Amino acid sequence: MVNYYNILEVHEEVSAEEIKRSFRTLIKKFHPDINGSNKKWAESKTKIIIQAYKTLSDTHSRKQYDTLHKHSQNKQNTVRDAKPKTSSTKSEKISMEIRIIFSDLLNGYTSSAIEKYEYLLNTSPDTDFFLHLNHRDFIDCKFLLAEAYEKSGEYELSIKLYEYILEKGKQAAYRQHLLEETKERIRNIYCRKLAKKSSPDKALIHYQNLLKLDLCKNEQAFVYKKMAECSLKLQDYENALKYLHVALSLKPKLQGLNKLRINLNQYLQNCFI
Template identity: 35%
Template sequence: MDIASHRAIVCRGCSEVFEETQGEVINFYEVLEVHHEATADEIKRSFRRLAKKYHPDHNSERTKWAEAKMRVLLKAYDILMNDQQRQEYDKRLRPYLKSSRDPYRENLAKRAEDPAAQARLILYNLLNDQPHEAVDIYERMRDKDKAFEVWQHLDHKDYLDCEFLLGEEYERQGNWKNALRFYENVYHEERNSPLRFFLEEVKDRIRDIYCKKVARRCKPLEAVKIYEKVMAMGVSKKTEAYLHKKIAESYFKAQQEKKARGHLKKAFELEPKLKGAQKICEKLAVNN
């Protein structure tokens, strides 16, 4: 969908979005998640990425919220893509930025070659609603040094907060591989710890990503290993039954019907009223 179409969808019957709200200037660079020296191509790429994320068609349960997000995105795009308007806007924005400076963030940002400072900056951005910037810094540090990890530079509690929030942001971006890496780091750290801040939450997220995102894109026998891995983390009886059903479906796809029947049997032993099993029962000629 082109930019004109985005504008038509969200602007019909909508009031104009102004650069100032209650006396404060909206930072359109932050709205579009670009730096102040961003080129037109960078602005356009970021706009398109965010427009897909916030488009009302992708947010059917909160369309008013999505329309408001899109109005601000469009206003930001219009201003920053027009050279004259951007210059005038920058003049208005400059005093606001000076009055809203964050010395702690600025001090850490200046120490770009200091891994400890950058680890703290990653956490600071995550805790202050700048997750996209946090990920950018993390990836920049990893590009410089593949061995860089935040746990090397933060105390245990801060490290767990940072890892969990990085996983959350990668999940939001649809980067399942990195999301799982961070979530699993937290899971393994907390599994044997007397203080468990994230354990149940992170188990649920790992399970959902593996089962709903990763396994569906895998070959059947690879999916079996994923379901078994999730089961080994410890799940409820109902979830275990669901996982045995998914393993049965995977073995059937792999033409291993004996194993498929065995797991389907286990599923019904755990959950006699198991839902969603009709198709696999028919395929295996199993009466339930």
């Protein structure tokens, strides 16, 4: 059962006024308009915050919720007490650490989350998050980690996480909006961050990786144009011509080709001298 008190970051004996105050603070913090880089996640976050507030701000619904919540806690305690009282297993400890990492990410403590995440990978390199989180939380956790690395300038690490999300998220039709946003972020990182700051040969690799995504024709044409430009810088005129031809076959009216065409025409003229 979802703990609405935790969602609103208040304790169970809190007053109605404190609930309202916390609700207003959280809505401002997670409002989609100020979380443009992660708008879909912010919308999901504010939705549950609003639901929690509606439930706890009404005296009657709060009383009903408290009854159900108490019953749920008692049930969990009963199951827990029925288990042998032995020390926590390694798996249980890892599950707890992953939950803490996820909580830090949800609450914006990205530096702390990354530090704990990297420590966990170093101490338990074979850890599979998917075994410790349900599918929805798993995808969200990986997405927030990727976003945290992207914001810190660790683009190679963020790309790996984003690409992992695409692979693992394929079966989750209800998260298509997140997968589309993930693909958009991958495109932006490859084009605007990695390829732009790389040498032509390395940029080519980034563009080739980008082509593995399910891009539309216009996007493919743009990538092939950039590959032609990289090949030209490497004086690989044959591949430059090949990539340019592919780009134009995908989008005949592709813009920004004047300089590329001039250089390639000079090459072709020299070939027949």
